[in-house]
Amino acid sequence: MLDTVGPELQVVNKTERPISLEADSFVVLTPDENKEANPNLLPINFHGLSKAVKTGDTIFIGQYLFTGSETTSVWLEVSDIKGEDVVCLIKNSATLSGSLYTLHVSQIRIDQPTLTDKDKEVIKTWGARNNIDFLTLSYTRHAEDIREAREFLSESCDLRQTQIFAKIENIEGLTHFDEILQEADGIILSRGTLGIDLPPEKVFLFQKAALYKCNMAGKPAVVTRVVDSMTDNLRPTRAEATDVANAVLDGSDAILLGAETLRGLYPVETISTVGRICYEAEKVFNQDTYFKKAGKYVGEPMSHLESIASSAVRAAIKVKASAIICFTSSGRAARLIAKYRPTMPVLSVVIPQLKTNQLRWTFSGAYEARQSLIIRGLFPMLADPRHPQSELKMLENKSTYYLQGLDNMNWLANKALHEPYLGCIQKAESTNATNETILKVALDHGKASGVIKSHDRVVVCQKVADASVVKIIELED
Template identity: 85%
Template sequence: MHSNHLLLEEPIRMASILQPSKPSFFPAMTKIVGTLGPKSRSVEVISSCLKAGMSVARFDFSWGDPQFHQGSLENLKTAIKGTKKLCAVMLDTVGPELQVVNKSKHPISLQADSFVVLTPDQQREATSDQLPINFSDLSKAVKTGDTIFIGQYLFTGKETTSVWLEVKEVKGEDVVCLIKNSATLDESLYTLHVSQIPIDLPTLTDKDKEVISTWGVQNNVDFLSLSSTRSAEDVRRAREYLSELGNLKETQIFAKIENVEGLKHFDEILQEADGIILARGNLGIDLPAEKVFLFQKAAVYKCNMAGKPAVVTRVVDSMTDNLRPTRAEATDVANAVLDGCDAILLGAETLRGLYPVETISVVGKICAEAEKVYNQDLYFKRAVKYVGEPMTYLEAITSSAVRAAIKVKASVIICFTSSGRAARLIAKYRPTMPVISVVIPQIKSNQIRWTVSGAFQGQGKGGGGRFGRRNLLST
């Protein structure tokens, strides 16, 4: 990691902390990704979320059918028209996710120091003694002493609804585990995570491909969030698949890093992907707790220097049930911005949380405060130094544009682009003002027919353009 200086402007006057923040047209440069679900899918709530600062709507296909998500998306389109706020669409794949199958949906009580059997036989009933799972090769993947975590999907951090297991014995296809803490599994969908054990399942599953080729194509999605990305090849395969589908050629692929395999291959994944999502929920299980911050800082720095968006997840879990974040969570959001992250992704907090609008509002306010003291000058010098000389023509133009805009205190930077590349490079240098990209389509003719190309798809379809870095908008 190459980060010697704190990206914080000094000195901060204590008196300024007590002064109320002034409202601004752009509440925060840092983007907020909100996951739409049961508590946040009505036109009214989505409209409030957009006004509060949500600029990307995430549709998570780990639960809910395409019809449910289509209904949410139609409501999003209505809300966009009503509020005149742009919002991009992100499709989140299921990926190689291991799940506990509880067909009866009855609560399952697990007692510490007791034993439970994980079985691939999904016909068995889920009880306190046995839990059927959707993966037949678990017995081949684990060994005695391995740690397994079972938690509610979009886990909120409550120990009463999640359980740690230790593998004690492998009996044929069954895995016998010791329960480390008492817990009650009281929902139908629980995910299972084996610490630092490779799972031999494809990253882009058949179910994912079906959703992308139908729902994704139909709605011309802006982003594909590729769950459990483990190698650059995963990203390449996903891009090839999108290219085959025609109208998703310009859909950006954000690689979601959530296990040790993804961490090991991070540099090569970053080269292939359009952006990175640091899925701290699963990463926090795969890594020792004291190592998570190191990965975040190193990964965000690498994304910054590559000029690709870094998205951080799992920052205000407690707001799923509470109106205010904890002090630690509020500090965590600010530190993520000071580290250089470009977007905050909200999961359970907006999907099924009690306060989706308040969560977006609070996170936006914290981001805005952190941005005010962000040391842009130090960052700019570091980014220019990292690129080195000779610079490419485009790097030289975009970095100079940012420097000039800051020196003359410009209100906004307007970038004319056909691919969006110039706008993304401008945003790489983190100007203190918004970047508005005006897309000029490229028109070609072979004397028989005209073709138009350029990064303009998705406009007026509930999309709203893509974000190149944290202050890139599309018009």
């Protein structure tokens, strides 16, 4: 996952010396980055701040937590505007340390592109080199931001399979949430900065509404900023523990930790504690109510895939199955099953598919399997492309080729020999024997991980010929 910086305003401290700010005193924000940062003057990387704000506006500056209630971030109120300089009254004492601090103006639109030139450079170098699975788009404000990022990934970086998660961080993103959700592959509710734009009493309402919409759309939702106090303490507050549990009960797919693991004193304990709370919350999640709600939202008539997915979950619950195994190539079928939040794990067996861009042959499947990991309750496996399931037939000369591993199939070396047949390659039809072999591998994996035991029932969702089938199998010793 690569996280963009986006149109983020920053305070530049070239000396990197700590800056102590005292409550009830004044500090000047200036766009002149050549000046040295001190308790009375903070240089920023944006020339339009004086035109964007007015007297009485709220500005937050900090390195991590950014709430204005602790010692690493400060809460300012605009007192006066002098040319390009903004004079602010300091509302709380704080010490800023490091070379860069984030600056956020509450409910003010910053006239900068969502995907900045610096972000594009990082994506084209580090992102492309590492074949990133996810791009998280900071400060997403419109659906067009997603479309532009997707076009850049596809055309400039050859990252067509990378999924884009929109980070909702301000009022503008909240206002256009529905259209953003429709365009994005997932949503991150960045409650830190969002909590600055929204009144505190409104944050929980947006969280519940956003998670509900993500759940009904079958798109993963991630909640941030849950146990801030564990940055410096071994245990979370009771309110934070309840907050984590409520995020699970509300329907979140994942919890994203920040300062707690970035600079916190107890990163391992934080992960362990949050994990235990999630585990307890999942045990009391009301799946029956959720299933009815999801089915009602989809309505009738259901699509073919939606009907199969909901039927598989219903059957698994009725027979008290220990797992659902789903064969898929794109991952969509498994994601639809997970959308109904079954009480048992979903083992997604991703079958590689052969693809070509006319220059090289590649197997799909690895991206789809890894990207499934962020979806709640979904546990992906990647089938071996050397298996007969991935057999290729050259119809013209009746010869058969097997692809080894996930390596590319390079036809350019023998272009003259193979060119007449390039349009004649198709994936071999899977046989029952092939499916049964892959099913056995999946069952063995379930047994090894302790999910499936002797005499358990398992629901299997797969395609046989042109039909989708849901079947129930009972295991022997």
